[in-house]
Structure formats: structure tokens, C-alpha cells
Amino acid sequence: MLWFIPPASIHLMLPFAFGGIQLIYLQRLCIIVLVWVCVSVVNTFIALLWDTLYRRSRMRDRPMKGLVQIVHGFFIALGCIITVSTIINRSPTALITGLGAFAAILLLIFKDTILGFVAGIQLAQYDMVRNGDWITIPGTIVDGVVCDVSLNTVKVRNYDNTMIMLPPYTLVSQPIQNWRAMQESGGRRIMQSVVVDLNSVQFCTPELMERLLAHAFIVDFIEKSGVTIYNPLSDKTAHEALDNKFIGTNMALLRYFLTCYLSQHPDIQHSGYTLMIRTLQPEGNGIPLQIYCFSNTTHWESYEIIQSQILEYTVAVMPMFELYPFQNASARDYIAQSLVSQGYKPDEIGATGI
Numbered sequence: 001m002l003w004f005i006p007p008a009s010i011h012l013m014l015p016f017a018f019g020g021i022q023l024i025y026l027q028r029l030c031i032i033v034l035v036w037v038c039v040s041v042v043n044t045f046i047a048l049l050w051d052t053l054y055r056r057s058r059m060r061d062r063p064m065k066g067l068v069q070i071v072h073g074f075f076i077a078l079g080c081i082i083t084v085s086t087i088i089n090r091s092p093t094a095l096i097t098g099l100g101a102f103a104a105i106l107l108l109i110f111k112d113t114i115l116g117f118v119a120g121i122q123l124a125q126y127d128m129v130r131n132g133d134w135i136t137i138p139g140t141i142v143d144g145v146v147c148d149v150s151l152n153t154v155k156v157r158n159y160d161n162t163m164i165m166l167p168p169y170t171l172v173s174q175p176i177q178n179w180r181a182m183q184e185s186g187g188r189r190i191m192q193s194v195v196v197d198l199n200s201v202q203f204c205t206p207e208l209m210e211r212l213l214a215h216a217f218i219v220d221f222i223e224k225s226g227v228t229i230y231n232p233l234s235d236k237t238a239h240e241a242l243d244n245k246f247i248g249t250n251m252a253l254l255r256y257f258l259t260c261y262l263s264q265h266p267d268i269q270h271s272g273y274t275l276m277i278r279t280l281q282p283e284g285n286g287i288p289l290q291i292y293c294f295s296n297t298t299h300w301e302s303y304e305i306i307q308s309q310i311l312e313y314t315v316a317v318m319p320m321f322e323l324y325p326f327q328n329a330s331a332r333d334y335i336a337q338s339l340v341s342q343g344y345k346p347d348e349i350g351a352t353g354i
Contacts, residue, residue, distance in 0.1 A: 001041055007033040032083050039079040043072050067124055069151040070117055112167060116151045119168035123149060129171055134179040142166070187269040187294035190307050194314055195286040195326040201251045208250060208322060215320055221257055251279065251289070254321045258314060262293050267306045269294040286326040289314075 011030035014023055050068045085092040123129055129146055136143045144158035154166040182188055212218050247253045255277040262268050262275055273294040280288040295306045
């Protein structure tokens with residue numbers, strides 16, 4: 001604000017040194033300097049106020065930078081209007097009224113700025129995007145963390161460390177997926193499916209149960225869970241099969257087994273989150289067995305490890321229930337088939353077909 005002193009002092013002392021047209025021009029020059037010092041002071045104060053709020057309040061995550069730039073632009077535009085009106089010795093009101101004739105041209109020139117202005121207000125008002133949010137835009141390559149939201153540009157750092165620049169109105173003109181709620185909830189959804197061969201689905205026969213009882217952890221599961229095996233073809237209480245403890249097929253037994261396994265898993269959310277193992281509509285390759293649950297962490301690497309462990313365990317335990325995942329024939333299968341046709345027994349053929 002000390003910059004007010006030089007032009008104000010010169011403006012007051014000019015009449016003692018000059019006169020006529022020179023005095024008028026020099027006084028106008030001092031007024032213009034005073035106007036721009038005032039604009040600079042106001043914008044500096046706004047920037048200081050924003051910096052203080054950004055550091056100490058909850059507005060840190062809000063995309064308010066665009067609004068600050070809009071306020072700066074307003075005072076700069078006001079300074080330009082007063083400067084021009086001072087030079088031509090006309091009232092600023094008359095100048096502003098005359099700008100209406102150029103409104104169409106201004107809208108065309110500053111289209112992106114105006115759209116960014118409106119989008120910035122919407123983003124700030126409805127808290128749609130914050131700095132640090134993980135967003136994805138379907139149908140585009142945008143999949144990363146928001147680094148900065150300004151009046152004309154939104155910077156997104158993708159997970160391959162590439163930087164993408166977007167106009168702000170992109171975030172309000174098309175659907176975006178914001179993962180902030182997931183990160184704040186503390187749980188991330190796991191939804192994986194294994195396609196099971198339909199020919200391997202069968203009733204729980206005594207022979208199957210006898211083979212299952214050869215595995216200690218399955219024996220412990222059956223004893224603790226109180227599973228009851230029934231035959232839907234002869235059991236008169238088949239209507240009670242809606243209870244999970246009444247098992248009719250090996251696939252139903254596997255579903256209940258995996259449900260109990262996930263219910264005791266230390267890395268899975270249990271209270272307030274959906275946990276289920278379900279079968280989906282059969283398809284050409286078999287019947288999908290879907291695992292649906294939520295991890296107790298949103299950390300990307302930890303989440304992927306938990307998800308992989310559960311899927312691997314499911315695939316590994318399926319043969320014990322005489323269920324087999326569908327897999328397209330590979331070179332190993334053709335080698336094994338040729339060896340069987342030559343007289344080799346299946347148990348003599350290893351995993352590599354030799």
C-alpha cells in the first residue's frame with residue numbers, strides 16, 4: 001500500500017510545476033497509476049486471504065482456485081475500464097454501456113473462460129471434485145488423481161504418471177466417476193467371478209462327502225457349521241433348503257464354505273457391508289460363481305493382494321468339491337489327449353502333459 005504515496009504526492013504537486021494541457025495529461029497518468037496500484041493491492045489481499053484459508057481451513061480440498069482467479073480477473077477488467085475512461089475523459093458507466101455492442105464478440109473470444117467460470121462455480125458449490133480425488137471419465141484415458149483445478153484447466157495425473165489437462169466444463173458436462181466416497185468409507189468392493197463347468201455340478205452323494213471328509217479343514221467346517229445334506233429327489237423337507245445349512249449340491253456346499261471362509265477373513269469387512277457368494281446366469285462356457293465382498297482397506301496394492309489371494313484360494317479349493325473351472329483347451333490338453341489315446345493312464349500324465 002506504500003505504492004499509493006508516490007503517485008498521490010506527484011498528483012498533488014503537479015499544479016505547482018505544470019499548467020495547461022501538460023497538467024491534464026500528467027494528472028490523468030497519475031490517476032491511471034493509482035488505479036493499478038489499487039487493483040494490485042486488492043488482488044494481493046485476496047491472494048493472501050485465500051492462501052491463509054487454504055492452509056488453515058476445510059477449504060483446502062475445495063476447487064476454489066478458479067473462483068479466486070475470477071475475482072482477480074474482475075478487478076483487472078474494472079481497472080482496464082477505468083483506465084480507458086480516464087484516457088478518453090469519459091464516464092466509466094458510458095464505457096460499460098457501450099461494451100454491450102461487443103458482447104457477441106466477447107462471448108466468442110472468451111468462450112472457454114466463461115464456461116470455466118460457470119463450471120468452477122458448480123464444482124465449488126456442489127463439491128463435485130477436490131484436489132487429491134481419484135476420478136475416471138468413461139470412454140476417455142482419464143484415470144488418476146486431480147492435482148489442480150483452475151479457471152481454465154483441470155490437471156489430472158494418471159497412474160502411469162502422465163499429466164492430462166481438461167477444461168473445467170468437461171467435469172460438469174459429462175458423467176465422471178469420483179472414488180472419494182470409497183476412499184473415505186474404508187472399504188473397497190471385491191467382485192470376481194470364476195466360471196464353473198456345468199458338467200461338474202452334482203448332488204452331494206455319500207461318496208462325495210466321504211471324499212470331502214479326507215480333508216481336515218473341510219471336516220472342521222462341516223462340524224462347526226452344522227451342514228445338513230439332503231436329497232431333493234426324496235427328502236420331504238426340501239422346502240427347508242432355503243436355509244443355507246441345508247445343502248443339496250456340491251456347488252451349494254462350496255458357496256456356503258466360501259461364505260464362512262470370508263466371514264472369518266481378517267482382511268474383509270463384516271459389519272455393514274454386503275458379503276455373499278452367488279451364481280450368475282449360465283453362459284456358453286459354464287455357470288459363473290461370483291465372490292462379492294468388501295476389503296477393509298482402500299490401499300491399491302493391499303486391495304489387489306487381498307483380491308488375488310481370495311480368488312486363488314477359491315480356484316484351488318474347487319477340485320476338492322469336485323467342481324472344475326471352465327478353461328479353453330490348450331496345447332497341454334491336446335498332448336494329454338494324445339497320450340491317453342496311446343494307452344497312458346490319466347494319473348500317469350503330469351501337469352505338463354508328459
